[in-house]
Amino acid sequence: MGVDLSDLLPKRKLEIKELSGKPLAIDAYNAIYQFLAIIRGESGEPLMDRRGNITSHLSGLLYRTSNLVEMGIRPVYVFDGKPPELKEVEIRRRREIKEEAISKYEEALRAGDLAEAKKYAQMTSQLKGPMVEDAKRLLTAMGIPWVQAPSEGEAQAAHMAIRGDVWATASQDHDSLLFGTPRLLRNLAITGKRKLPGRDLYIEVEPELIELSRVLSELGIDRERLIEIGILVGTDFNPDGIRGIGPKRALKLVKEAGGLEGALGRLGIRPSFDPSEIKRIFLEPEVTSDYKLEWREPDEGEVMGFLCGERDFSEARVRNALEKMKAGIKRAAATRTLESFFG
Secondary structure (H helix, E strand, O other), X not given: OXXXXXXXXXXXXXXXXXXXXXXXXXXXXXXXXXXXHHOEOOOOOEOEOOOOOEOHHHHHHHHHHHHHHHOOOEEEEEEOOOOOHHHHHHHHHHHHHHHHHHHHHHHHHHHOOHHHHHHHHOOOOOOOHHHXXXXXXXXXXXXXXXXXOOOOHHHHHHHHHHOOOOOEEXXXXXXXXXXXXXXXXXXXXXXXXXXXXXXXXXXEOOOEEEEXXXXXXXXXXXXXHHHHHHHHHOEOOEOOOOOOOOHHHHHHHHHHHOOHHHHHHHHOOOOXXXXXXXXXXXXXXXXXXXXXXXXXXXXHHHHHHHHHHHOOOOHHHHHHHHHXXXXXXXXXXXXXXXXXXXX
């Protein structure tokens, strides 16, 4: 889910070419769940090889990543680790939604309503251990670095951006801002289209950049107050938030009352959760600096052997994706050579 602060956040549109040459930390689970939801067959079934292994996420990773590299972007994928205990409520809520969606999906299939089946199928995605290992194996073969976070992937990505190892965090969720990323990049896709959840409808989208310094300046708050606004609205660690409080009212309350404690006092509410513990998760997240980011040319034999030999991908389509990557790497190398020559 993530915290929804979209009504408050100043943002600017970007052209994808503006990201050329920039390293980006991509929230791996966020991206993979998108692929699992969207890349499906007519009746909503995920792509699978002949042995029954799900391959929708591998297809998305291959083609999205090759497009990014072709444009000169240097992606690094950050994988979630063990979630904080406070996230258990949200995890249970997501599990219940999936179980209900599975029931409705099967019901629609029995009724022969493929459009309805596909709608519910998109809500049933589950990312299991072997699928994660397959994703990491593919990225390694493609020459794309990945980082295993000890806990929340968005916290790790924000840490990498704060250190200057990447230019921005790429995710659809706003949580990265609460974790302190200087820049959040949303809608990172080459196609310019995104499917609306649960509907057979695509809308035009452009990458958008949200800069934390601008957010705090225009709202007249600091990062701790931004976290408190998130807590009032609802985060993954208190998904229900405070009933009836949206982003704009939360901002007004926090500013007028001098913080979360004063805001809760004005509302006459004693929350069932511990706000200080949620703030600690955002301000002092569990992250690691033990990683090394290296981009290299794809190992064509390894990629072809895995995707085509083991997972039944089309050889022509995989070769085309690899050619895109190699062309992007070649152009990027030439650009860096020219920059160093004229610098």
